[in-house]
Amino acid sequence: MSGSSYLLERAWVDGAVRDDVLVEIEDGRFTSVTPDGQNWTLSAEVSPVNVQFPRPTGETARVPGLTLPGLANCHSHAFHRALRGRTQRERGTFWSWRDQMYAVAARLDPDSYFALARATYREMVAAGITTVGEFHYLHHQPDGTPYDDPNAMGHALVAAAAEAGIRIALLDTCYLSSGFGKFPEGVQVRYSDGNAARWAKRVEQIDHEHVGAAIHSVRAVPRDEIPTVVAAAQGRPLHVHLSEQLAENDACVATYGVTPTQLLHDAGALGPLTTAVHATHLTGADIFHLGSTRTRACFCPTTERDLGDGIGPSRALHHAGSPLTLGSDSHAVIDLFEEMRATELDERLATQQRGHWTAAELLGAATAHDSLGFDAAGAIAVGRRADLVTLDTTSPTTAGTGADENTAVFAATAADVTHVVVDGRVAFTQADRQDIGRELAAAIERVQG
Ligand SMILES: [Zn+2]
Numbered sequence: 001m002s003g004s005s006y007l008l009e010r011a012w013v014d015g016a017v018r019d020d021v022l023v024e025i026e027d028g029r030f031t032s033v034t035p036d037g038q039n040w041t042l043s044a045e046v047s048p049v050n051v052q053f054p055r056p057t058g059e060t061a062r063v064p065g066l067t068l069p070g071l072a073n074c075h076s077h078a079f080h081r082a083l084r085g086r087t088q089r090e091r092g093t094f095w096s097w098r099d100q101m102y103a104v105a106a107r108l109d110p111d112s113y114f115a116l117a118r119a120t121y122r123e124m125v126a127a128g129i130t131t132v133g134e135f136h137y138l139h140h141q142p143d144g145t146p147y148d149d150p151n152a153m154g155h156a157l158v159a160a161a162a163e164a165g166i167r168i169a170l171l172d173t174c175y176l177s178s179g180f181g182k183f184p185e186g187v188q189v190r191y192s193d194g195n196a197a198r199w200a201k202r203v204e205q206i207d208h209e210h211v212g213a214a215i216h217s218v219r220a221v222p223r224d225e226i227p228t229v230v231a232a233a234q235g236r237p238l239h240v241h242l243s244e245q246l247a248e249n250d251a252c253v254a255t256y257g258v259t260p261t262q263l264l265h266d267a268g269a270l271g272p273l274t275t276a277v278h279a280t281h282l283t284g285a286d287i288f289h290l291g292s293t294r295t296r297a298c299f300c301p302t303t304e305r306d307l308g309d310g311i312g313p314s315r316a317l318h319h320a321g322s323p324l325t326l327g328s329d330s331h332a333v334i335d336l337f338e339e340m341r342a343t344e345l346d347e348r349l350a351t352q353q354r355g356h357w358t359a360a361e362l363l364g365a366a367t368a369h370d371s372l373g374f375d376a377a378g379a380i381a382v383g384r385r386a387d388l389v390t391l392d393t394t395s396p397t398t399a400g401t402g403a404d405e406n407t408a409v410f411a412a413t414a415a416d417v418t419h420v421v422v423d424g425r426v427a428f429t430q431a432d433r434q435d436i437g438r439e440l441a442a443a444i445e446r447v448q449g
Contacts, residue, residue: 005060010403011067013380017404025386028423033382063390066403069379070130070387071336072369074298075277075327077135078117082444094307105138106187107447114156119439121164126436127334127414128389130422132166133372135214137173137191144189151206158208165427169372171239173214174199174221174229180255196228210373212237218252218260226267237273237373244278244309261286270295275371280312291320296371300329301342311346315356324365335414336366359409388421
């Protein structure tokens, strides 16, 4: 890839917003990052609408607005995007949401899954997301028989991400039971490999550089099977839905006599490569176990609010030692600016006090790619992956808000993103917006009818 360079009007560098930052990029990495350059010779002024990246070697384009590192969406189920705006009809309960989610899951095949995922990932890129962690459990044909390529569905996701221009960590999910001691039924037979050893064998055959593992939940993977998943995940990201709803906690205690967190701890599943997704209903001992093992906590506040899950103890987990990450999960909304903001605002509602998280801390959570195995992303710094996400600081939403990290966290929405560079390549400009909308509409119509 040829080199390129940009002069960023304002950019988040080394934990602060700096003016006139010149960045140079070679082979998808930053080779120089120089703030406060007043007199750079420019060959082009970039307008947010017609910008064409990357520019040929030797040209420097000026990028107006506030530029951030790429955002990491650490928890996604791509196909849930087909449910947005539909499961809320007639008020909607958790169970009506689940019925509709299962109906879409039953209809997907590798082709329609690819189309829906590509459109969804393009929406993510348009929202400034440069890495997605796909928690993938839709493995087999509707009757549970493996496809000729047993990873046809996972490979469809990897191909969709490549075409959308987003990095993907495929978190292949082990799902063996529909509840404590219950066999999968209905569409759930598509999720199950029968046992963890067969799951691990299939995962070994995935043709992708960035494969992690997931335990769907403590209700979907029996206690005796968890160590097999942990062993297969060795050295790679391991994600798990944890204590999203109180009913899961109650059933776990009734079955095993311990909380889901304690169960995972005892099975050796916690640690710095593990991410606990949701972590909503926790005891003090649970928070201690997660924090002391440096297990990450991935909060998905817009989904948790859509499903009525509750508000997790994000700050207590942080104090205990669990780094925070963020995800859009069910894609009720794809907007990590909103997820950042909601993390703080939910704490305010839960505690009736303001000021738990700073904007800088929340920006750190939204740009943490390491829980997905992409340690080199998430900062505008020499040697790091060259991701650039630029916000319009003059929009009706953002104008007059200071054009700093507080603009990003407490004012901006995904619609304020003007252009996105992933690994040095342009992945989104505003000219793409209508086309992404059309692609989403077509992909969703195909599975919703
Ligand atoms: Zn989820």
